[in-house]
């Protein structure tokens with residue numbers, strides 16, 4: 019019996035900015051339906067890693083296989099069409115458009131086989147799904163912070179991605195929003211979506227992630243099942259006891 | 266909805282046929298004014314077609330206009346008129362593909378700078394070619410195209426450019442461009458090939474501009490590069506479109522009509538203050554009317570009907 | 579050939595000086611100033627007026643033109659441009675606004691000069707005696723202008739790299755938000771730098787007036803060249819400016835002497851395009867993707 023193909027397999031991924039190697043020889047794998055936590059202190063290269071995977075940045079070296087197909091160096095629009103979508107650390111929605119159009123943006127250009135779906139129905143379902151039901155006509159710029167994040171997530175979910183990259187999607191939420199946010203992401207996983215979760219909120223990491231990869235200074239310093247990784251001495255040291263301890 | 270569309274189509278048809286009558290009714294002066302109005306309306310609308318959604322400030326209008334005009338100067342007598350127009354359109358489109366592919370991947374400022382000099386670049390090349398290779402500078406345009414015919418062709422172009430704009434706004438391309446205008450990074454991550462989208466629209470807009478140049482060429486009996494590639498056209502079209510409001514299809518015409526009349530008046534009576542007024546209009550646009558006349562109208566509407574502003578589509 | 583290269587180097591040095599002011603204004607104050615060439619021409623007219631009216635040598639005239647240009651540009655920034663900076667939500671929005679506003683300014687300045695001086699070309703004869711150098715003959719005014727140009731550019735470079743104020747300016751150029759965090763008054767630095775750029779281009783205008791003919795409408799050519807040099811050298815990069823300026827000057831002079839003087843702008847643009855296609859961030863800029 020052959021092992022199932024990982025949704026994402028990264029090897030030797032490297033990218034430098036001038037003299038600073040932001041991502042250094044990173045390797046990781048994610049199986050279908052898994053939530054992988056990508057952790058690390060500020061500036062450790064998490065966002066850069068996501069940028070490399072989604073095509074926003076071109077890697078200096080390394081391979082990135084999405085469902086077995088090498089996507090390293092492809093432009094973002096091709097990667098999106100292959101089934102990888104993302105949200106941004108600083109939430110990006112289309113301010114001048116309403117919620118319906120924001121979701122449609124993710125829907126109509128994404129994947130060819132979705133061309134036949136009923137766009138209005140699917141948009142309504144997606145907005146419902148993230149907790150923005152019935153808000154189709156609201157302008158994105160009128161939404162609150164958490165709703166903007168929800169809208170961005172709906173856009174990323176629109177093309178039914180194989181892999182979803184979330185960059186600190188739960189950051190900046192108040193405690194009750196955090197609870198509903200965690201539930202939402204868990205429900206996505208239950209629907210079979212594979213997720214890479216970059217997160218500083220350790221409560222969410224513990225609640226959601228099956229496995230974690232920890233980065234520091236661009237390198238992978240630990241990897242494994244969430245509980246044991248978070249207890250790892252090197253990891254605690256990398257965080258200087260700060261964030262890991264308070265969780 | 267369909268009834269409204271039918272009424273709209275009917276009204277448009279009536280308006281167009283009325284405008285088509287102008288050459289029979291007006292004397293030479295008014296016909297010339299009509300030609301100017303149509304010329305700038307088409308140019309400004311074509312400008313807005315590309316720059317409105319993408320927010321790239323293009324100063325390439327003159328370049329395309331000039332390519333059209335100069336194509337007529339060179340080929341006008343050799344080929345039948347429709348073929349001349351077709352060749353001009355193809356040259357304009359080819360130039361737009363080249364310029365678009367090389368500059369639209371870059372940031373907006375580089376695009377402005379490049380288009381700023383494009384007309385001058387082409388003019389220098391044409392002059393150099395004419396002086397050194399074909400040994401003529403300046404050509405006579407003898408083609409059997411009357412003023413009335415120019416007017417009708419421009420009217421047809423105007424109808425075409427509005428129809429095109431209407432269709433694009435309802436197409437995938439139009440939606441893609443609005444997303445690009447909002448946030449290009451998001452657009453690419455949504456699966457939009459932003460380069461193709463922008464270049465496509467740029468080519469459409471440039472082809473229309475080239476055709477305007479070609480259609481207008483017979484108006485001069487004598488054309489030399491400095492007439493065909495007159496940098497002022499780019500600036501005039503730019504402020505017309507922005508004054509009207511380039512984010513709506515019918516915005517640029519609201520700037521083109523009053524400014525054409527104003528420029529006509531100025532160049533006849535106060536040639537020296539022309540540049541100063543042009544500069545002041547730029548400042549008015551930036552400080553007082555950032556979304557143009559259209560923005561003003563939209564704001565008025567919003568304040569009078571605050572609640573019903575956006576109904577679910 | 580030697581003559582062409584010498585002329586090219588001299589032109590190039592001048593372009594570098596012109597572009598230095600623009601790279602400051604764009605790199606630090608974030609204003610893409612398209613009325614730049616008009617300021618240059620206004621200064622040229624000023625020098626010409628001082629010379630013909632009061633027999634004041636252009637180099638002495640600098641002492642008058644530089645402070646006036648500094649104050650005028652400061653006023654322009656404070657009155658016209660800082661409102662745009664304050665209202666801009668994104669860098670792109672500011673870019674479009676500043677492009678349009680400074681285009682307006684350019685046309686107004688040009689219109690004023692047109693109504694004062696008409697469309698005719700102006701020049702005056704100052705230090706026009708020939709000098710022999712490397713077996714070639716060069717007008718003394720060009721050499722003198724080049725010397726002052728090197729002096730100005732060099733002292734500016736030193737001031738930016740060696741002084742506290744200069745370091746603050748470079749910090750704002752790299753990252754305004756971070757500069758704010760280390761107690762740099764970004765708004766004031768931007769205003770000061772914009773004015774400094776204006777003073778620089780005005781001094782270039784004075785120098786150019788000693789050996790080139792100019793008219794009320796020739797500003798736009800200088801704007802174009804400055805823009806090309808700035809982009810080629812990498813925005814905000816002084817050394818890039820120098821290299822790109824020299825490259826532009828030499829290539830231009832070579833083409834003018836070997837092929838056709840009418841093709842100078844075509845050459846500028848060809849160079850510009852090649853650089854943009856190969857290194858979109860400029861010769862000395864960083865890659866962005």
Ligand SMILES: Nc1ncnc2c1ncn2[C@@H]1O[C@H](COP(=O)(O)OP(=O)(O)OP(=O)(O)O)[C@@H](O)[C@H]1O
Nearest residue numbers: 035038040058059060061062063064065066067107
């Ligand atoms: N475009 C860029 N140009 C230059 N340096 C960059 C760029 N993007 C990131 N860096 C640098 O790379 C390093 C890693 O940054 P990155 O944003 O990937 O960190 P991060 O792990 O996401 O941090 P945080 O938790 O604060 O979001 C940082 O030192 C950052 O300054």
Ligand SMILES: [Mg+2]
Nearest residue numbers: 064065066107
């Ligand atoms: Mg990050």
